Amino acid sequence: MATDLRDADAFVERIAAHADQAAIEFVLLFFSKALFDADELARSFARHAPGLRYGGCSTAGEIAPDGLTDGSALALLFPSAAFLVASALVEDISDSGLGSVSMEVERLKLSLLGRAGHAARSNIFAVSLIDGLSFAEERVTSALHLCLDDIPLLGGSAGDDMRFQGTDLIRDGRVGSDCALILLVATEIPFRVFKTDNFVPTEDKLVVTGSDPQQRLVYEINAEPAVAAYSAAIGLLPGDLTPLSFAAHPVVLKVGGEYYSRSIQRANKDGSLTFFCAIDDGIVLTLARAAELVSSTRLAFQEIEAKLDGIDMILGFDCVLRHLDAQNRQVTRQMSDLYRLNKVVGFGTYGEQYRSMHLNQTFTGIAFGSRASRARG
Numbered sequence: 001m002a003t004d005l006r007d008a009d010a011f012v013e014r015i016a017a018h019a020d021q022a023a024i025e026f027v028l029l030f031f032s033k034a035l036f037d038a039d040e041l042a043r044s045f046a047r048h049a050p051g052l053r054y055g056g057c058s059t060a061g062e063i064a065p066d067g068l069t070d071g072s073a074l075a076l077l078f079p080s081a082a083f084l085v086a087s088a089l090v091e092d093i094s095d096s097g098l099g100s101v102s103m104e105v106e107r108l109k110l111s112l113l114g115r116a117g118h119a120a121r122s123n124i125f126a127v128s129l130i131d132g133l134s135f136a137e138e139r140v141t142s143a144l145h146l147c148l149d150d151i152p153l154l155g156g157s158a159g160d161d162m163r164f165q166g167t168d169l170i171r172d173g174r175v176g177s178d179c180a181l182i183l184l185v186a187t188e189i190p191f192r193v194f195k196t197d198n199f200v201p202t203e204d205k206l207v208v209t210g211s212d213p214q215q216r217l218v219y220e221i222n223a224e225p226a227v228a229a230y231s232a233a234i235g236l237l238p239g240d241l242t243p244l245s246f247a248a249h250p251v252v253l254k255v256g257g258e259y260y261s262r263s264i265q266r267a268n269k270d271g272s273l274t275f276f277c278a279i280d281d282g283i284v285l286t287l288a289r290a291a292e293l294v295s296s297t298r299l300a301f302q303e304i305e306a307k308l309d310g311i312d313m314i315l316g317f318d319c320v321l322r323h324l325d326a327q328n329r330q331v332t333r334q335m336s337d338l339y340r341l342n343k344v345v346g347f348g349t350y351g352e353q354y355r356s357m358h359l360n361q362t363f364t365g366i367a368f369g370s371r372a373s374r375a376r377g
Contacts, residue, residue, distance in 0.1 A: 001073040008036050012044040019052055022367050024077050026085035028127075028315075029170065030347040033160050038168035038175040043224075046173060054173035054336045055087050055181050057129040059318040060159025061348030065338030068323065070161070076315065076345055080142075084186040086112040089171040091134040091179050099145035101180070104145035108184045114168025116186040122225045124151050125193060125366060127183040127315075131167050132157030132350025135216055137358040138278045140180050145356035151184070152193040152355060153356075156317030156349035157276075164265070181222065192307055195354045196300035197362045198322070199250045200217035200261050204233055204287035205283050206265035208279060216275040217268075221285075225271035230264070232288055240268045247324040250361050251285040263321050265350075290325050294334045297363065299344045310370030316346035316350035321361045323348050331374070341347035 001018070003011045015027055031041065040059065045054060062072050078085055088104040090096075112124065128147055137157055141333050144153055158167035169179040206229065212218030221229035231238045234249040243266070252259040262285060265274045305311045316339070326332045344365070352364040 001077075002062070002069070002072055003269040004035065004069070004072040006035060006043040007049065008040045009073075011073060012048045014040070015077070016049040016052065017047060018233055024052060024081040025080040025083045026078045026087065027052060027054035028076040028078070028183075029054060029073065030059050030062055031056065032062065032071045033058045034071045034166065035073055038170045042173050042175055053085070053087065053172055055129075055183065057158035057170070057181065057347075058160055058168040059347035060162055060350060061323050063316055063318060063339050063344050063346040063348070065340070065343070065345060067333060067340040071358045074345060080113040080186070082187055082189055084116050085111060086184045087171060088182050089169060089174055089176070089179055090140075090157070090182065091176055093131065093140055093180050094178050096136045098139060101140055101143040102147050104182060105144060106253070108149040108182065112184045112186055121245045123188060124184060124186045124192060126151050127185065128153060128155030128353050129169060129181040130155065130157050130171060130353070131177050132159050133164065133167055133339045134178050135214065137351050137353065141353045141358045142356060146183065147259070152318065153353060154193050155353040155365055156347060156364070157351035159320060159348060161352045162320065162353060189312075190308055191366050192304050193354075193364075193366050194300065194304050195352070195359070195364045196297055197261065197364050198293045198296040199237055199252060199259070199261060199361060200291045201286045201288050206230065206233060206285040206287060208281055208283045208285065209278050211281050213278065213280045216279055218273045218275065219271070220278055226273045227267045227271045230273060238267070242320070243324050245330045247361070248290050249325070250290065250321070251281060252288045259288070259358055260357060261288070261361040263319070267289055271301040277358060293322065293326055293329060294331050294338060297335065298338055300363070301338070304367045308367055308369040311342060312368045313343040313345065314365045316344045316347060316363060316365040317349050317352050318363045319352055319361045320348040320350060321344060322363065337344055
């Protein structure tokens with residue numbers, strides 16, 4: 001269910017009414033900070049649904065049942081008849097080591113397998129929601145992957161409507177930033193974890209020759225000021241760079257024979273570039289061009305639908321740069337219709353997690369088969 005009304009009590013009351021009609025295991029929330037304050041949501045749950053377990057994060061756009069939207073909130077209700085969910089909120093992820101993540105994952109595995117039975121291990125997936133301004137997504141994703149063994153992982157980095165000031169995560173009354181929300185979900189419903197992107201590498205190479213990895217800052221590319229070198233490579237003046245420029249001209253990194261985006265967040269006044277992903281001296285980036293967005297996404301959905309023999313719904317994490325690319329190409333309506341037709345719900349992210357990788361300019365999703373009970377959005 002979704003809302004664009006500034007009334008957290010009314011929104012949670014609707015959720016509670018659904019929970020009264022059918023036993024709900026967990027509520028997954030995505031919300032714009034322009035609509036709801038996370039503390040306000042927590043107070044509303046305490047008033048109207050005190051026994052209901054929930055968790056979620058703030059967004060950079062939402063994917064509601066009716067398609068793409070901004071400034072809204074949505075709730076995905078997982079019925080207990082079809083799902084078992086264990087959740088944890090890991091705090092201070094930018095300062096703490098990976099041990100806290102590992103401990104929480106082990107605790108969640110014991111909790112979930114204790115309820116579902118070890119035979120259900122092959123029917124478990126993991127979801128991560130991570131503060132998109134923490135600079136910690138790579139470390140958290142790597143720690144999760146190591147502890148999850150063969151359990152597939154996907155997720156998204158929380159956003160704040162492209163303000164880049166602070167994101168919010170929420171779980172059962174606790175609210176914070178610099179956090180990661182981890183879910184382990186067991187279900188008998190058939191599912192597939194997948195990803196898709198729409199960039200095509202070119203022959204143009206950009207070598208990082210000066211950077212601050214801790215802050216994801218690049219000062220020099222090809223021994224020139226980063227903004228000047230990048231803008232020259234894409235044929236623009238430094239003063240003309242906008243988020244749309246970064247969406248239309250991504251840079252990618254080749255890892256294990258496959259290209260992954262290392263998207264640029266913003267150009268800074270000192271001539272440096274801030275990235276959404278980890279960056280370091282000596283990295284060779286390849287300039288890419290954005291391919292046709294609608295057809296590449298439609299093809300990915302068609303392929304996953306064929307594997308599942310039908311799609312009941314898709315939980316999706318969609319990079320905000322893909323939203324900007326759609327706006328720039330004037331295909332936002334087509335993308336929105338495509339998501340609606342394929343029953344996608346999710347949010348616009350500052351980064352995506354897929355198995356062991358933290359990515360950019362990518363759609364990561366989990367599709368549920370149509371032959372069984374579903375999570376109601």
